[in-house]
Amino acid sequence: MPTVVVVDDEAPYCRALRKMIEEAGPRFQVLGEAFNGEQALDMLAQLRPDVLFTDIRMPVMDGLQLIAEAKRQQPDIATVIVSSYDDFHYTRKAIQLQAEDYLLKPVTIPDLQELLIRVEAGINEQVRRREKELWAAVVEQGAVDRLPNSMRYAHYVVYMLCAGSMGQAYEDHMHPGKLFWQSDYGEVIIRKMIAESYGCWILDTEKENERFLLVGSKGSVESALQAAQGLIKELLHRADRLAIPLTIVQQPVTELSGLKQVLQTVGKRMRLGLLFGRSSIMDECADRKPAPMHPYYRTLGQAMELRQKQPILDAIFDIVHVWEQQEASQITIENGLKQILFMFPEHFKLISDEQFILAGMELDSLLLHSLTYPELLAGAEYTYNTLMDSAASGTRISDHQEETIVQIEQYLQANYSLPITLQDLSRRFNLVPNYLSAMFKKFRGVTPGEYLTQWRVHQAKKLMSDSSGLLLKDIADRVGYSDPLYFSRVFKKVTGLAPSDYMK
Numbered sequence: 001m002p003t004v005v006v007v008d009d010e011a012p013y014c015r016a017l018r019k020m021i022e023e024a025g026p027r028f029q030v031l032g033e034a035f036n037g038e039q040a041l042d043m044l045a046q047l048r049p050d051v052l053f054t055d056i057r058m059p060v061m062d063g064l065q066l067i068a069e070a071k072r073q074q075p076d077i078a079t080v081i082v083s084s085y086d087d088f089h090y091t092r093k094a095i096q097l098q099a100e101d102y103l104l105k106p107v108t109i110p111d112l113q114e115l116l117i118r119v120e121a122g123i124n125e126q127v128r129r130r131e132k133e134l135w136a137a138v139v140e141q142g143a144v145d146r147l148p149n150s151m152r153y154a155h156y157v158v159y160m161l162c163a164g165s166m167g168q169a170y171e172d173h174m175h176p177g178k179l180f181w182q183s184d185y186g187e188v189i190i191r192k193m194i195a196e197s198y199g200c201w202i203l204d205t206e207k208e209n210e211r212f213l214l215v216g217s218k219g220s221v222e223s224a225l226q227a228a229q230g231l232i233k234e235l236l237h238r239a240d241r242l243a244i245p246l247t248i249v250q251q252p253v254t255e256l257s258g259l260k261q262v263l264q265t266v267g268k269r270m271r272l273g274l275l276f277g278r279s280s281i282m283d284e285c286a287d288r289k290p291a292p293m294h295p296y297y298r299t300l301g302q303a304m305e306l307r308q309k310q311p312i313l314d315a316i317f318d319i320v321h322v323w324e325q326q327e328a329s330q331i332t333i334e335n336g337l338k339q340i341l342f343m344f345p346e347h348f349k350l351i352s353d354e355q356f357i358l359a360g361m362e363l364d365s366l367l368l369h370s371l372t373y374p375e376l377l378a379g380a381e382y383t384y385n386t387l388m389d390s391a392a393s394g395t396r397i398s399d400h401q402e403e404t405i406v407q408i409e410q411y412l413q414a415n416y417s418l419p420i421t422l423q424d425l426s427r428r429f430n431l432v433p434n435y436l437s438a439m440f441k442k443f444r445g446v447t448p449g450e451y452l453t454q455w456r457v458h459q460a461k462k463l464m465s466d467s468s469g470l471l472l473k474d475i476a477d478r479v480g481y482s483d484p485l486y487f488s489r490v491f492k493k494v495t496g497l498a499p500s501d502y503m504k
Helices: 011-024 037-047 063-073 088-096 109-141 176-181 187-192 221-227 229-242 256-273 294-306 309-326 330-347 353-369 373-393 401-414 422-429 433-444 448-466 472-478 484-495
Strands: 003-007 029-034 051-054 078-083 101-104 155-163 199-203 210-217 246-253
Touching: 003 011, 003 037, 011 029, 011 109, 029 037, 037 051, 037 063, 051 063, 063 078, 063 088, 078 109, 101 109, 109 199, 109 256, 109 484, 155 176, 155 221, 155 229, 155 256, 176 229, 187 199, 210 221, 221 229, 221 246, 229 246, 246 256, 294 309, 294 330, 309 330, 309 373, 330 353, 330 373, 353 373, 353 422, 353 433, 373 433, 401 422, 401 433, 401 448, 422 433, 422 448, 433 448, 448 472, 448 484, 472 484
Parallel strands: 003 029, 003 051, 051 078, 078 101
Antiparallel strands: 155 210, 155 246, 199 210
C-alpha cells in the first residue's frame, strides 16, 4: 500500500486534502500531516513515505525547497504540488524537480483519482526496478544477504521463455518473437496472474524475445510449479493466437547463491532442445532420436554432381520436409543448413569466398527470423538458388542494391518510433528477410536491427539535450521502447553511460 504525507500551512485544507486522497485512492495510506516545510522534513525522515503532497507558499520553508531537500534525502519519493497559484515560474521549477504533477486548488476527486493511478504505477515501477537490481546482484555476485524478507521464499523455480527462435549472443531488435512481449503483455500482467502469496519476478535478458521468470513459494517446490500453471497455459494460448511459437524450460533453484549457474543451465537446455516452429514445454528427460538424414544428403550430393538446379532444390525441399515431420530442433536445422551450404563449393567452383560468406550470413538470419517451416523453406531455396545463379554468372551484386539500402535506411530513420521487424521490411521492399539483412550488413557494416538501435539512441540523445522536462519513460516511448528499464540497458550498451548519467 503506497504511503503519503500531506503538507500545507492551512490546517483545515491540509486535513481536507487528506480525506480527499483517502477517498480517491483507497489503496493509499496517509501517514501524517505537516504545516510547514521544516516540520515536513522531520516527518519524511521518520516515516519515509512513498508520496509527498505539498503546497508551495509556506512559512519557514516553501514547497519547492521542501521537494528539493526531500529528493536529496529520498531520491525515489514521488512529489505532487498543490497550489492556488497558476504561475509559469513555479510550473517550470516543478518540472525541473521532476514533480509528478502540479494541481491547482480547488482539487477535485476525479483529478486526484487520475493522478493517484499514475503515481501508483510509477511507484510500482520503482519497486520492480529495485527488485531487479537486487536479483542482478544475486545473479552476478551471489549477494543473497541483500534480499529483503519480502523477496525471500522457501523454494524458487526458474522458467525460461523464448518466443520464436533462440538468437545468438547479441541483441536483435527486429526479432519477430519480440512482438510476443509487447507492452500490452508485459510484466504487470504476468505478475497479476500469479497469486499474491507467491513471489514473481521477470529477470533481465540480453534479447527482446526471451524472458526469465522466477517464482517463489513459501511452501514446496511443487506449489511453486503449481502457482505458474495458469500463467503457462495462458502464455501458450497467446502463442497460438499470435502464431509465434513459444518454448518454455523450467528448473527448480536449490540454492539462491547458485542462481547464475541455474540460468546458464536453463539457457543451454533451451539452446540444445528448442523445437523449431512449434510451441513446447521442454521435458528435461525427453529422449528425441530423429531418423538418420544421410540418405537425403546423399540424394542432394548426387543432384549437385549433375549441377541440375531443380533436382537440387527438390532434395532441399525433402530435407526440410523431414525436419518438419520429425519436429527437429533449431540446432539440428542450423547445422543442416550449414552442411548443405558447405556442399556447394565442391560442385560449383565459381562461387567466390564473398558469395559463400554472404550466403552464410543469410542462413543465420533466416533461422533467427523464421517462425514457420514454409518461411524457412522459402528463404533457404532463395539463398541456395541465388548462390547457384551467382556461380553461373560469376556475380552476385545487382545495380540497384545500393539504392535499395538507401531506401531501407530512410524508412528506418522515418519510422524508428514504431515496432519494426525484419518481416515488415521484407514485405515493404519485396526482399526475402535473410537476404535483406545480409545485404544491408554488407553495405552498412551492421544489420538493420543494429542500425535501428543506433538511430533510436541517437534520437534519444537529442531529446535529452533539447527537452529537459521529459521523463525517461517518455523519452523511451518516443524512440520506440515501451519498457524504460530495457531502454536504459540498451542506451548504456551503446553509449557506455546510463541515461541518468548522460542527462546530468
